[in-house]
Amino acid sequence: MRVRKVAIFGKSILGMLDNSKYLINYLCNQNCEFDFFFVAEEKNVYKTLKRYKIPVVFRDLKRHEIVIKEPDIWIMCDWLVRDWYAHLLSKKKKTFQMWHGIPLKNINAKIKKQKIFPESYEVFISTSEFVTENAFKKLFKSETFLISGYPRNDIFFKEKYDEKDLINVDVDILELVLKKKNEGFKIGVLMPTLTYTGYDFILSGSLPLDELSKFGQKQNIIFILKLHPTMDLLGYRVNSQSENIIVYDGKKDIYPLLKFTDFLITDYSSVYFDYLLLDKPIIFYTPDFEKMEGMLLFSSKLFFPGPIAKSQKELLKVLKSLVKEKEFFEGQRKILRKIIFRYIDGKASDRIYRYIKNSL
Numbered sequence: 001m002r003v004r005k006v007a008i009f010g011k012s013i014l015g016m017l018d019n020s021k022y023l024i025n026y027l028c029n030q031n032c033e034f035d036f037f038f039v040a041e042e043k044n045v046y047k048t049l050k051r052y053k054i055p056v057v058f059r060d061l062k063r064h065e066i067v068i069k070e071p072d073i074w075i076m077c078d079w080l081v082r083d084w085y086a087h088l089l090s091k092k093k094k095t096f097q098m099w100h101g102i103p104l105k106n107i108n109a110k111i112k113k114q115k116i117f118p119e120s121y122e123v124f125i126s127t128s129e130f131v132t133e134n135a136f137k138k139l140f141k142s143e144t145f146l147i148s149g150y151p152r153n154d155i156f157f158k159e160k161y162d163e164k165d166l167i168n169v170d171v172d173i174l175e176l177v178l179k180k181k182n183e184g185f186k187i188g189v190l191m192p193t194l195t196y197t198g199y200d201f202i203l204s205g206s207l208p209l210d211e212l213s214k215f216g217q218k219q220n221i222i223f224i225l226k227l228h229p230t231m232d233l234l235g236y237r238v239n240s241q242s243e244n245i246i247v248y249d250g251k252k253d254i255y256p257l258l259k260f261t262d263f264l265i266t267d268y269s270s271v272y273f274d275y276l277l278l279d280k281p282i283i284f285y286t287p288d289f290e291k292m293e294g295m296l297l298f299s300s301k302l303f304f305p306g307p308i309a310k311s312q313k314e315l316l317k318v319l320k321s322l323v324k325e326k327e328f329f330e331g332q333r334k335i336l337r338k339i340i341f342r343y344i345d346g347k348a349s350d351r352i353y354r355y356i357k358n359s360l
Contacts, residue, residue: 004033004034004035004072004073004360005034005035005036005037005070005071005072005073006034006035006036006037006071006072006073006074006075006356006360007036007037007038007039007068007071007073007074007075008020008023008024008027008036008037008038008039008075008076009038009039009074009075009076009077010038010039010040010041010045010077011077011078011100011229015040015041015042015044015045015168016038016040016045016048016049016167016168016253017168017229017251017253018077018098018100018152018253019077019098019099019100019125019150019151019152020038020075020076020077020098020151021151021152021167021168021253022151022152022154022155022255022349023075023098023151023349023352023353024036024038024054025054025164025165025167025349026151026154026349026350026353027349027353028053028054028055028164030353032353032357033357033360034356034357034360035055036055037055037056037057037067038054038055038056038057039056039057039059039068040056040057040058040059041059043058046058048167048168049167052163052164052167054164068085071093072092072093072094072360073093073094073095073096073356073359073360074093074094074095074096075095075096075098075356076095076096076097076098077097077098077099077100078099078100079097094122094123094359095121095122095123096121096122096123096124096125096352096356097121097123097124097125097140097142098125098150098151098352099124099125099136099140100270101269101270101271101273101274102127102131102135102270102273102274102340103135103136103139103270103297104268104269104270104272104273104296104297104298104303105193105268105292105295105296105297106139106295106296106297120141120142120143121140121141121142121143122142122143122144123142123143123144123145123146123355123359124136124140124142124144124145124146125145125146125148125150125352126145126146126147126148127147127148127149127150127273127340127341127342127343128147128339128340128341128342129147129342130339130340131340132145132147134297134298135297138297146351146352146355147342147343148343148348148351148352148355149341149342149343149345149347149348149351150274150348151348151349151352152255152274153255153274153277153346153348154346154347154348154349155255155256155259155346156255156258156259156274156277156278156346157345157346158346161256165256166256167253168252168253169252169253169254169256169257170248170249170252170254170257173224173246173248173257174256174257174260176246177222177224177257177260177261178260180222181260184220185220185221185222186219186220186221186222186262186263187221187222187224187260187261187262188216188221188222188223188224188261188262188263188264188265189223189224189225189226189254189257189258189261189263189264189265190207190223190224190225190226190264190265190266191226191228191254191264191265191266191269191271192227192228192266192267192269192285193228193266193267193268193269193270193271194228194230194231206287206312207285207312207315208312208315208316209240209242209245210242211312211316212245212316212319213240213242213244213245215316215319215320216242216244216245217244219323221244222244222245222246223244223245223246224246224248224254224257224261225238225240225245225246225247225248226247226248226249226250226254227250228250228269229250229251231250255274258271258274258275258278259278261280262280262281263280263281263282263283263322264280264281264282264283265282265283265284265285265315266282266283266284266285267284267285267286267288268286268292268296272284273340276305276333276336276337276340276341277337277341277344279330279333279334279337281306281322281328281329282305282306282329282333283306283307283309283315283318283319283322284304284306284307284308284309285309285315286308286309286310287310287311289308289310302332302335302336302339303336305329305332305333305335305336306328306329306332306333307321307329
């Protein structure tokens with residue numbers, strides 16, 4: 001009897017990131033009834049996974065194209081895989097799309113305009129009935145929408161990390177955060193997304209880093225600043241000379257660090273949905289809100305469980321309120337969390353694993 005196989009693809013050239021990273025880490029700890037391997041796009045990713053004894057192939061080697069073609073199931077977390085490997089697809093092969101976040105932005109218009117939207121998947125991973133019906137079914141085609149939750153969020157529920165969890169993580173910054181937490185500092189994380197208006201609240205200069213630094217020094221707050229991976233890949237950089245503003249590599253995995261932070265500042269990034277699982281304050285800094293509002297899937301106040309600051313002055317005012325208030329939009333966060341997530345248990349990878357096993 002032929003052994004069934006599963007191929008897991010990373011987040012395009014970013015490699016060992018996102019849902020793919022946490023799913024394959026989980027599979028490595030199971031006594032799987034099927035074979036599996038990670039497809040590395042970069043040589044350094046291939047070498048790293050080899051070092052950690054994670055099954056891996058390197059796609060640029062021609063002999064590995066045969067290996068990549070063999071699996072019964074392909075699992076991915078962005079649309080590029082279907083585009084890059086179309087010549088290896090067959091009707092018998094099942095494609096599982098885990099995507100890389102619950103969309104707040106209406107990505108449909110952008111993708112279809114570029115004519116790179118894949119026609120259909122066999123399985124698409126979702127987090128709740130609401131998200132399936134009101135977001136993913138409007139943007140993607142799939143035979144089945146599996147409500148399992150995201151593997152990347154399982155790390156929030158893990159008490160102790162193992163070495164695989166820390167692959168592609170800035171461990172020095174993680175250790176610094178833990179040290180500062182023990183010293184009584186609060187940790188804020190700033191994570192803008194890539195907007196369709198071309199606006200980035202960090203790169204545009206609208207984020208008052210000097211003012212944030214002064215505020216942080218007075219209130220014992222450390223700010224972790226992480227660009228969207230695409231901006232980092234395009235060569236954009238942020239320099240900070242302040243000891244309490246730390247720049248985190250946009251191409252690295254920040255999820256193991258998030259549960260040690262105290263609040264999030266973002267614009268429209270899907271990370272804020274995940275952050276709901278931590279039940280910590282969220283601040284929305286959106287100077288371009290009027291331009292973006294018509295491009296959002298959800299724009300009602302219910303979907304912004306935190307204050308919306310549209311200027312530097314408003315942002316600093318909100319931060320001052322955050323320091324003073326104990327219940328900072330807590331009720332609104334819990335309402336939205338029930339809508340966005342069916343499961344709040346850290347077992348998304350297990351549900352996907354069981355589904356795969358039953359599908360083979």
